Amino acid sequence: MRVLVTGGAGFIGSALVRHLIRDKGDTVLTVDKLTYAGSLRSLRDIAGRPEHTFVLADICDRCAMDNIFASFRPDKVVHLAAESHVDRSISDAEDFMRTNVMGTYSLLEAARTYYDNLSRHDQERFRFLHAISRS
Numbered sequence: 001m002r003v004l005v006t007g008g009a010g011f012i013g014s015a016l017v018r019h020l021i022r023d024k025g026d027t028v029l030t031v032d033k034l035t036y037a038g039s040l041r042s043l044r045d046i047a048g049r050p051e052h053t054f055v056l057a058d059i060c061d062r063c064a065m066d067n068i069f070a071s072f073r074p075d076k077v078v079h080l081a082a083e084s085h086v087d088r089s090i091s092d093a094e095d096f097m098r099t100n101v102m103g104t105y106s107l108l109e110a111a112r113t114y115y116d117n118l119s120r121h122d123q124e125r126f127r128f129l130h131a132i133s134r135s
């Protein structure tokens with residue numbers, strides 16, 4: 001399975017990426033902007049593994065997302081990139097609106113463009129999973 005994981009250097013994403021590589025034998029592309037919340041240290045256990053590719057990118061960058069979909073050709077997307085520390089949004093919500101709303105929109109549009117060009121068989125297998133917080 002080829003899995004695109006956004007926010008893969010974060011708390012949940014890095015655990016998922018390590019699990020997919022070590023336990024599932026999947027091929028994973030991690031895309032992460034490496035904000036204060038992300039760190040490549042969390043992926044050091046799988047550093048250098050040929051099944052893993054890390055791309056430093058912002059999910060709001062539609063062109064970069066289109067290129068990732070076109071070149072990696074994922075079967076599944078797990079979208080975890082987010083501003084997740086909700087208490088920070090009280091002092092300034094701009095980054096939350098940008099990443100969580102516009103970034104998710106940009107990623108969904110890139111996924112739809114990619115999906116529209118898949119074969120019927122691959123469309124039926126394709127999944128897009130978005131984890132959100134209710135807080």
Ligand SMILES: NC(=O)c1ccc[n+]([C@@H]2O[C@H](COP(=O)([O-])OP(=O)(O)OC[C@H]3O[C@@H](n4cnc5c(N)ncnc54)[C@H](O)[C@@H]3O)[C@@H](O)[C@H]2O)c1
Pocket residue numbers: 006007008009010011012013031032033034035036037038039057058059060080081082083084085099103131132133134
């Ligand atoms: N941790 C929890 O207990 C929990 C519980 C329920 C839901 N969630 C949700 O799951 C998701 C992931 O949570 P987490 O705890 O792993 O968050 P996290 O803050 O640890 O990780 C988020 C990752 O997203 C990256 N990121 C932020 N903005 C980005 C952007 N514009 N482009 C690319 N990457 C970007 C960060 O660098 C970071 O690596 C969030 O939506 C969160 O609300 C988390």
